Amino acid sequence: MDPLLVAILSFSTFIAFSNGVQFSKLNHIGINYGRQGDNLPSPYRSIEYIKSMKAGIVKLYDADPETLKLLAGTGLRVSIMVQNGEIFNIASNESIAKKWVRDNVLAYYPRTMIRYIMVGNEVYGNQTLTQWKALVLAMQHVKNCLRNHNIHNIKIGAPMAMNVMSLSFPPSNGTFHAESLSTVVPLLQFLNKTSSFFFLNVFPYFPWAKNPENISLNFALFKGGNLSYTDPGSGLVYTNLLDQMLDSVHFAMAKLGFRHISIAISETGWPNDGDLDQPGANIHNAATYNRNLIHKMATNPTLGTPARPGVIIPTFLFSLYNENLKNGPGTERHWGLLHPSGSPLYSIDLTGTRYHFEPLPKPQNNRAYEGQVWCVLARFANMSGLGPLLSDMCRQLDGTCETALGPGKACYEPVSLTWHASYAFSAYWAKYRDSGDPCYFNGLASLTTIDPSKCRF
Numbered sequence: 352m353d354p355l356l357v358a359i360l361s362f363s364t365f366i367a368f369s370n371g372v373q374f375s376k377l378n379h380i381g382i383n384y385g386r387q388g389d390n391l392p393s394p395y396r397s398i399e400y401i402k403s404m405k406a407g408i409v410k411l412y413d414a415d416p417e418t419l420k421l422l423a424g425t426g427l428r429v430s431i432m433v434q435n436g437e438i439f440n441i442a443s444n445e446s447i448a449k450k451w452v453r454d455n456v457l458a459y460y461p462r463t464m465i466r467y468i469m470v471g472n473e474v475y476g477n478q479t480l481t482q483w484k485a486l487v488l489a490m491q492h493v494k495n496c497l498r499n500h501n502i503h504n505i506k507i508g509a510p511m512a513m514n515v516m517s518l519s520f521p522p523s524n525g526t527f528h529a530e531s532l533s534t535v536v537p538l539l540q541f542l543n544k545t546s547s548f549f550f551l552n553v554f555p556y557f558p559w560a561k562n563p564e565n566i567s568l569n570f571a572l573f574k575g576g577n578l579s580y581t582d583p584g585s586g587l588v589y590t591n592l593l594d595q596m597l598d599s600v601h602f603a604m605a606k607l608g609f610r611h612i613s614i615a616i617s618e619t620g621w622p623n624d625g626d627l628d629q630p631g632a633n634i635h636n637a638a639t640y641n642r643n644l645i646h647k648m649a650t651n652p653t654l655g656t657p658a659r660p661g662v663i664i665p666t667f668l669f670s671l672y673n674e675n676l677k678n679g680p681g682t683e684r685h686w687g688l689l690h691p692s693g694s695p696l697y698s699i700d701l702t703g704t705r706y707h708f709e710p711l712p713k714p715q716n717n718r719a720y721e722g723q724v725w726c727v728l729a730r731f732a733n734m735s736g737l738g739p740l741l742s743d744m745c746r747q748l749d750g751t752c753e754t755a756l757g758p759g760k761a762c763y764e765p766v767s768l769t770w771h772a773s774y775a776f777s778a779y780w781a782k783y784r785d786s787g788d789p790c791y792f793n794g795l796a797s798l799t800t801i802d803p804s805k806c807r808f
């Protein structure tokens with residue numbers, strides 16, 4: 352971090368502590384505890400890590416009984432989640448909602464300090480329309496059950512991704528998708544009435560990575576210095592990309608008449624590694640993003656955003672671990688603060704009081720690799736699922752496999768499953784990469800800069 356920025360941030364710490372003591376009592380920085388890995392520490396060890404990192408809140412993607420039991424008496428506030436697949440039933444039958452609350456809340460509360468219930472995750476755009484339509488009713492049912500038990504300190508929310516927006520730039524033009532409104536409007540009414548948050552999964556990494564020519568990396572990493580953007584619609588001045596994204600949602604809500612719903616960031620972070628063709632995914636940037644984010648949110652929590660100054664934004668970092676079973680491009684498996692072994696990828700202080708950290712490795716990939724890359728069988732691939740995957744791929748390649756890999760054909764030699772698989776992966780990826788298919792294939796494939804053979808794709 353440059354010395355000037357350190358000086359400015361230290362100054363704001365001073366202000367925060369001199370006139371904002373009440374805010375330093377509760378740490379509003381949480382951690383998402385995702386468990387999509389086959390090599391992760393036990394819930395017991397994981398909670399120890401989360402405590403030692405001094406997080407204020409832990410957010411689960413389920414309501415795992417063992418984890419909820421272990422969280423009792425830890426002082427950590429907790430967010431649990433209704434699975435997307437449970438939404439419809441909870442909405443359509445109140446006794447199912449009651450049972451859900453009994454089994455997943457009352458069984459642990461108040462010893463386990465459950466403070467948030469997330470109903471579904473990123474339901475818009477991914478899930479079936481039935482789930483989307485049922486969302487608010489499910490939230491209402493859960494809320495009613497809690498009220499009947501005289502529980503008033505648990506907020507109900509529904510994390511949305513930025514895909515719920517049809518326009519997010521400039522921020523003052525922020526608009527929700529027209530076809531989302533039949534649920535977004537009742538959702539906002541519910542959040543407004545219950546004083547809950549609009550939970551947003553928001554990753555400046557994605558717009559930056561899509562458009563690194565036109566968005567400064569420093570702007571995305573909160574180190575723009577004197578870089579700023581003035582929104583022509585509102586005249587507000589932005590010094591970082593996250594504020595722009597948050598305000599696009601603030602403006603979209605305001606256009607629907609909701610000017611007082613606060614945002615909580617249910618997920619944010621920066622990938623610490625990724626595929627060759629993904630720029631900027633490295634430890635340097637991940638540490639810089641998360642450290643600067645924490646300084647913004649924890650050290651001076653009432654900073655808010657240009658459109659909503661003075662408002663605290665509870666913020667959940669994504670994620671505790673690198674999770675090796677997540678699908679998609681390489682970045683998806685590299686959002687962690689910790690290796691699966693429990694050792695940190697870089698040091699981080701969730702209280703926002705630490706300014707001096709060990710120097711970070713120099714970023715090597717802030718631009719995507721520009722040479723040719725090939726998608727081949729990964730070096731340590733588990734071959735047992737390969738056969739069916741290959742036949743499936745070759746079917747979708749309309750004869751390409753037969754034409755190239757048959758005896759005597761151009762790519763027949765060397766005759767090995769490894770080579771033929773690499774051929775099929777490369778051909779498939781070459782065909783579908785532009786429509787967003789990652790080179791992953793259940794973890795069997797990875798990108799290489801080394802031409803796997805004389806047979807080119």
Ligand SMILES: *[C@@H]1O[C@H](CO)[C@@H](O)[C@H](O)[C@H]1NC(C)=O
Pocket residue numbers: 444445446447
């Ligand atoms: C609601 O769920 C309960 C418990 O699963 C079941 O007994 C009841 O028949 C359901 N009611 C309706 C209307 O589906």
Ligand SMILES: *[C@@H]1O[C@H](CO)[C@@H](O)[C@H](O)[C@H]1NC(C)=O
Pocket residue numbers: 435436477478
């Ligand atoms: C859609 O939701 C399911 C869980 O319900 C999740 O496993 C999957 O990754 C999601 N897909 C996308 C593209 O977000």
Ligand SMILES: *[C@@H]1O[C@H](CO)[C@@H](O)[C@H](O)[C@H]1NC(C)=O
Pocket residue numbers: 520521524584
């Ligand atoms: C913002 O929205 C207004 C009204 O829809 C439109 O006229 C204007 O061009 C938009 N601004 C930008 C920069 O897209």
Ligand SMILES: *[C@@H]1O[C@H](CO)[C@@H](O)[C@H](O)[C@H]1NC(C)=O
Pocket residue numbers: 561562564565
């Ligand atoms: C970057 O900005 C230029 C000039 O406004 C525009 O022509 C170009 O399409 C932009 N690039 C991307 C990837 O959006």
Ligand SMILES: *[C@@H]1O[C@H](CO)[C@@H](O)[C@H](O)[C@H]1NC(C)=O
Pocket residue numbers: 575576577578
């Ligand atoms: C601020 O802007 C000046 C020029 O306008 C530039 O020389 C300087 O490097 C900038 N500082 C930072 C921290 O970006």
Ligand SMILES: *[C@@H]1O[C@H](CO)[C@@H](O)[C@H](O)[C@H]1NC(C)=O
Pocket residue numbers: 540543544607608609
């Ligand atoms: C939001 O809630 C407040 C307080 O209950 C109420 O006065 C206001 O009308 C609500 N706003 C909307 C747009 O429903």
Ligand SMILES: *[C@@H]1O[C@H](CO)[C@@H](O)[C@H](O)[C@H]1NC(C)=O
Pocket residue numbers: 733734735736
């Ligand atoms: C390989 O994958 C199969 C399922 O496809 C699984 O049963 C097996 O345990 C895996 N082997 C290793 C070493 O991971």
